[in-house]
Amino acid sequence: MKKTLDDWLNWQENLHPTEIDLGLARIHQVAERLDVLSPSFPIITVAGTNGKGSSVAFLEAILIAEGYTTGSYTSPHLIHYNERIKLSGIRASDAQIITAFKEIDNARKDISLSYFEFGTLAAMLIFNQQKVDVVILEVGLGGRLDAANLWDTSLAIITSIAIDHESWLGNEREAIGKEKAGIMRADTPVICGDPDPPDSIKSIALKVKATLHQINRDFSFQNHANTTWTWKSNKRHYQLPLPTLKGEFQLNNAATVIAGLQSLSKHLPVSIESIKAGLKKATIMGRLQLIHSSPDWLVDVAHNPHSALALSMYLDEKPTKGKTFALFSMLKDKDIKQVLSIMNKQIDEWHIVSLEGSRGITTKALTQIMKSANIKSKVIPHECFSEAVQSLKKDCKNKDKVVVFGSFLVVSNVIEIWGS
Numbered sequence: 001m002k003k004t005l006d007d008w009l010n011w012q013e014n015l016h017p018t019e020i021d022l023g024l025a026r027i028h029q030v031a032e033r034l035d036v037l038s039p040s041f042p043i044i045t046v047a048g049t050n051g052k053g054s055s056v057a058f059l060e061a062i063l064i065a066e067g068y069t070t071g072s073y074t075s076p077h078l079i080h081y082n083e084r085i086k087l088s089g090i091r092a093s094d095a096q097i098i099t100a101f102k103e104i105d106n107a108r109k110d111i112s113l114s115y116f117e118f119g120t121l122a123a124m125l126i127f128n129q130q131k132v133d134v135v136i137l138e139v140g141l142g143g144r145l146d147a148a149n150l151w152d153t154s155l156a157i158i159t160s161i162a163i164d165h166e167s168w169l170g171n172e173r174e175a176i177g178k179e180k181a182g183i184m185r186a187d188t189p190v191i192c193g194d195p196d197p198p199d200s201i202k203s204i205a206l207k208v209k210a211t212l213h214q215i216n217r218d219f220s221f222q223n224h225a226n227t228t229w230t231w232k233s234n235k236r237h238y239q240l241p242l243p244t245l246k247g248e249f250q251l252n253n254a255a256t257v258i259a260g261l262q263s264l265s266k267h268l269p270v271s272i273e274s275i276k277a278g279l280k281k282a283t284i285m286g287r288l289q290l291i292h293s294s295p296d297w298l299v300d301v302a303h304n305p306h307s308a309l310a311l312s313m314y315l316d317e318k319p320t321k322g323k324t325f326a327l328f329s330m331l332k333d334k335d336i337k338q339v340l341s342i343m344n345k346q347i348d349e350w351h352i353v354s355l356e357g358s359r360g361i362t363t364k365a366l367t368q369i370m371k372s373a374n375i376k377s378k379v380i381p382h383e384c385f386s387e388a389v390q391s392l393k394k395d396c397k398n399k400d401k402v403v404v405f406g407s408f409l410v411v412s413n414v415i416e417i418w419g420s
Contacts, residue, residue, distance in 0.1 A: 005094040008101045009081060009115070016114040027117045027147050033107040036124045041071075041132055042267060043151050044260065047139040047180045048159030050307045051193065051253045053284050054245055055159050058257040059136050062278030064088055066270045071127035071135040073148070075116065078285050078301075078412040085123045092126055100125040116140050120147040134268060144182020154267070156183045156190040156210070157260050159253060161198060162306035173198040184210040189263035193256030213259050221255040223248065231258050238272055243279045246288040248317075249310045254279060286411045288314055291418050295396040296320065299404040299411045303330060305338040311405060315346045322399030323348040327388055327414060330406040332361040339406070340373040346403070350379045351388045355409055385413040 002008045031037050044059060046052050053074055060072050069088050077083040082091035100122035104113070113121075120137075127135050137148040143158075161177045177198035184190045186209045192201055193215050205212040213219060219233040229251055231238045238258070243250050261270045286301045288311075302311040315324070326347040330336045350370070354362045363381035370379055382388035392402050404414045 005081060005098055008098060012115045012118050016112050023145050024150050026111050026113060027150055030108045030111055031121060031150060036128055039128055042134050042154035044136045044155045045148060045153035045183045046157045047143040047183050049162040051159035052138045054250060054253045054287060055157060055257050056136050056138050057282040057284040058254050058278060060089055061282035062270055062275055063134055065274040065277040068133040071132040073123040074138040075140050076408050078408060079416060084119055085126060087130055096126055097122055117147045142179040144179050149183050152185050153183060153188060155260050155264050157256060158192045159256060160194045174200045177201050184208050189213060191256050191260040193252055213263060215256060219259040221251050223251055231255050241276055241280055243282060245282060247310060247314050291415060294398040295400040297402045299414060301408050301411050302405045303334060303407050305335055305342060308339040308342040312342050312346055320401040322397055325392055325402045326350045327402055327404045328406045329353050329355050329410050331359040333359055336369050337373045340370060340375060344375060347377055349377055351382060351392060352379060353382050353385050353388050386417055389414060389417045
């Protein structure tokens with residue numbers, strides 16, 4: 001018997017034979033039975049290697065400031081599953097999600113669905129029932145074969161293209177770009193925020209007759225290094241407040257989102273006042289988030305070389321007077337060695353923990369990788385996250401900094417421990 005949301009989620013984790021199973025055939029059949037294939041609201045689809053969650057947060061905050069009712073779907077969650085499905089910025093309730101799960105289970109009959117597919121269908125059911133004005137869907141992995149791509153988009157946003165998820169997307173940017181370009185549709189704007197996109201983005205846009213807007217060609221931004229920045233296109237020029245979200249790279253995400261909303265201005269008009277309000281209101285857990293001060297505990301879900309580089313640049317901008325400790329682990333199918341080489345110069349002492357699950361890694365295996373990556377700083381393994389946190393709390397002085405990164409799992413565990 002599945003009574004609670006946790007009951008349903010635990011059941012879903014064992015329902016499908018594989019955790020990741022790209023393809024739209026199975027989910028299409030169930031969506032057709034649920035009558036959610038042709039929603040009345042416009043959809044904004046966001047793909048990319050990094051920056052998707054922040055872009056969704058910007059879109060959501062700006063559209064809410066304008067007075068639209070929004071539905072947003074993101075993944076993974078950090079603490080609560082309900083983080084994935086939001087209605088005008090508010091998490092869907094357990095009851096709403098369970099009701100949707102029941103409908104999906106009844107409709108699927110003998111069709112097996114993955115954990116992610118269940119969630120995607122549940123989100124669309126809830127958005128339909130609530131009759132929202134606009135929906136924002138974050139692609140889980142890739143784009144072309146991702147469950148979020150089942151629905152035609154009114155606006156496609158591609159934030160960045162880097163090497164990640166090689167087992168599913170390939171190990172070349174051209175191939176990865178091709179997968180992400182799968183969210184494009186004919187006669188529909190696509191906004192690319194990658195400053196150096198692979199050729200596959202442009203070629204597929206031409207092939208499907210999508211209208212491509214490229215950063216540093218069709219729009220751009222300039223940081224004034226104070227409290228303002230400028231967004232520019234051929235037709236418009238806005239001076240804007242810096243976003244609440246930290247990091248230079250967030251200006252790239254914000255600029256890409258603004259270009260996207262400008263392309264939809266005939267259907268979803270947004271004022272400059274709402275853009276300014278949304279930039280200051282947008283928040284997201286686990287992205288350069290300071291969860292404690294003196295000593296500083298900074299959590300960031302950097303989990304690939306591209307995001308590790310952004311984290312390293314931020315640490316360069318915000319040097320600490322004391323030592324910098326890392327609380328770190330990564331999934332074994334990630335480019336751990338490259339991430340270590342990027343972050344090595346920033347860290348005075350490493351504290352590592354094993355990650356559970358089929359993609360997890362042991363501290364023993366992680367230590368070997370760190371040796372091969374020529375990590376010279378002290379490396380201290382811990383049995384669990386609570387032990388690591390307590391050890392760092394004991395050893396860190398007020399001017400020190402703890403940087404928690406490497407995986408969503410690392411950040412979520414540490415946030416939960418600090419909150420308990």
